[in-house]
Amino acid sequence: MIKKGIGRQIVLHYFIVIFLALMLVEVVFLFAIRAYYYDTIYNMVSNHIGATARSALISTSAGDYTETEYLNQILGLLKLPEAELQILDGKGEVLISSSGFESDKPVQTSDIPQALASGGTAKWIGRQATTGEPVMAVTTTLQQSGGQVYLARFVTSIEKVNQRLTEITLVSLAIIAVILFIVLIVSIGLANSIVRPINNIIAVSAQMAKGRFDVRVEGDYRYELGEMGSTLNYMAEEIVRSNQIKDDFISSISHELRTPLTSIKGWSETLDSGGYDPDETRIGMGIISKETERLIGLVEELLDFSKLQQNEMKLTMGRVELKELLKEIVLNVWAKAELKKVQLRLEAEGESFAVYGDANRLKQVFLNIVDNAIKFSHESSVIVLHLVQEDGWVRTSVQDHGIGIDEQNLKRVKDRFFQVNTQGGGTGLGLAITQQLVELHEGELDMTSELGVGTTVSVKLPFFEEGPAVRESQTEAGGEQ
Known part of the structure; x- marks a missing residue:
C-alpha cells in the first residue's frame, strides 16, 4: 500500500490516465469487431439476395402456378443454409417459411417498413419474439411484373457470433488487466524515483531549519529535482557565508566602537581629575571631539544602510x-x-x-x-x-x-x-x-x-x-x- 502523499498522487493519476485510454481503445475495438462480424453476415445475405432474387423472379411466373406453388418455387430458389427464409406480404404477414412454422401474427420489426419504403434491402438485429434467441433479419422486396409485392426475409441466429464477441471481450479485458498491472509497477517505480529525492531534500531542509548548515543534498538528481537540490545547497552556502560576514562585522564594529569610546572615556577621566595646563586640556578635548565625530559617522552609516534596506531613504x-x-x-x-x-x-x-x-x-x-x-x-x-x-x-x-x-x-x-x-x-x-x-x-x-x-x-x-x-x-x- 502506497502511503498518502505525492507518490500516491503520481501513481493514481498515471494509472487513471492509462486506464481511461485503454477503456477508450477497448470500446472502439469492441464496436469495430462487432460491426465487422455483423457486417460480414449482412453482406453474405445481401450478396446472396443480389445473385438469386432477379433470376428467381424471371424463372417463375404467378400465372403458371397457384400462389402456394409460386411461393414454394420462390422459397426453393432463395433459401440459404443456416438461415430461415420467410416470404411475407406487404402487411408483414408470413405467407410461407422455410422452417415450416406458421405465424399467427404479422412481423412488426423495423426491417419490414424500411424495405418497403426504400424498395431495397433492410437489416434488423434483436431477439426472436418466440424463443428470445439473438437474431439478424435481412429483408428485401420482391415485386412481380403484375405489381404484386412480396418480402423475402432471412432470419439467422447470431448467438455464436455473440459468444465469439464475448470471448474476444474477455481476452481483451485480460490483456488490459495485465497492462494495468505493468503500469502500476512502472508508476510505483516512477513515483519512488521522484519521491525518494524529494524526501531526501525535505530531510536535509529540516536539518537546515534546525541550524545545521553543514549538511548538503547528495545525489546526482536530474532536471528540476537536481536544480532544487543545487539551489538548497547554494542557499546553505550563502547562509554560512552571510553568518561569517555578520560575525566578522560584529567583531569589526565592536572594535570600531570600542576604540573611540576608550579614548573618550580615558581623556574624560583624565580631564576630570584636573591639574592639567590649558594646552593638554585642549589636546584632550580635541581627541574627544574627533572620536565623537568618528562614532557619529559609524552610527550614520548604519542608519543609512537601515533606511536603504527598508526603502525609507x-x-x-x-x-x-x-x-x-x-x-x-x-x-x-x-x-x-x-x-x-x-x-x-x-x-x-x-x-x-x-x-x-x-x-x-x-x-x-x-x-x-x-x-x-x-x-x-x-x-x-x-x-x-x-x-x-x-x-x-x-x-x-x-x-x-x-x-x-x-x-x-x-x-x-x-x-x-x-x-x-x-x-x-x-x-x-x-x-x-x-x-x-x-x-x-x-x-x-x-x-x-x-x-x-x-x-x-x-x-x-x-x-x-x-x-x-x-x-x-x-x-x-x-x-x-
Whole structure:
C-alpha cells in the first residue's frame, strides 16, 4: 500500500490516465469487431439476395402456378443454409417459411417498413419474439411484373457470433488487466524515483531549519529535482557565508566602537581629575571631539544602510553640477591626501556636467569612493577624477594606483559587511550603501581592478535636462524604485 502523499498522487493519476485510454481503445475495438462480424453476415445475405432474387423472379411466373406453388418455387430458389427464409406480404404477414412454422401474427420489426419504403434491402438485429434467441433479419422486396409485392426475409441466429464477441471481450479485458498491472509497477517505480529525492531534500531542509548548515543534498538528481537540490545547497552556502560576514562585522564594529569610546572615556577621566595646563586640556578635548565625530559617522552609516534596506531613504532631487561637487570633495579630503603625499587631479571633457539628483547623497557617494582611493593608494601616487559626457549620461571615474583588488574579492566587494582587509577598520557597508544610492539615482556603478596595479570606480548618472519633464523635487526612494 502506497502511503498518502505525492507518490500516491503520481501513481493514481498515471494509472487513471492509462486506464481511461485503454477503456477508450477497448470500446472502439469492441464496436469495430462487432460491426465487422455483423457486417460480414449482412453482406453474405445481401450478396446472396443480389445473385438469386432477379433470376428467381424471371424463372417463375404467378400465372403458371397457384400462389402456394409460386411461393414454394420462390422459397426453393432463395433459401440459404443456416438461415430461415420467410416470404411475407406487404402487411408483414408470413405467407410461407422455410422452417415450416406458421405465424399467427404479422412481423412488426423495423426491417419490414424500411424495405418497403426504400424498395431495397433492410437489416434488423434483436431477439426472436418466440424463443428470445439473438437474431439478424435481412429483408428485401420482391415485386412481380403484375405489381404484386412480396418480402423475402432471412432470419439467422447470431448467438455464436455473440459468444465469439464475448470471448474476444474477455481476452481483451485480460490483456488490459495485465497492462494495468505493468503500469502500476512502472508508476510505483516512477513515483519512488521522484519521491525518494524529494524526501531526501525535505530531510536535509529540516536539518537546515534546525541550524545545521553543514549538511548538503547528495545525489546526482536530474532536471528540476537536481536544480532544487543545487539551489538548497547554494542557499546553505550563502547562509554560512552571510553568518561569517555578520560575525566578522560584529567583531569589526565592536572594535570600531570600542576604540573611540576608550579614548573618550580615558581623556574624560583624565580631564576630570584636573591639574592639567590649558594646552593638554585642549589636546584632550580635541581627541574627544574627533572620536565623537568618528562614532557619529559609524552610527550614520548604519542608519543609512537601515533606511536603504527598508526603502525609507528620502532624496531631495534637483540639478547638481558634478564638476563643482567633485571640487568640493577634493577640498574636503585634501588634508588626508597630504598625509600620504597623494595628489588629486580633476579632469573634465566638456563644459556642463549637470545631473538630476540629491546633492548631499551624491556627495556621500563620491566622498566614499575618493576616501577609499586615498586609503588604499601608495604614497606619492596620483588619483585621477575624470568627468565625461556619454549620450545622455555623465560618467565619473575615480582611478587610483594603489594596492588593487584580486578578481575573487572584486566580485564581493560591494556586498554588505564585506571587507577585503578586515584589519583596516570600518563597517564594510560603504560600497554597499554607495551602490544602492547610485541605483536610487537610476545610475550604474562599475569597478575594475588589478592586484598591485590599482582600481578604477566608474559612476554613470543620467544627464540633467531642463524643461517641464523634470521630476518631483522630493521623491521617496522606495516609491519610484
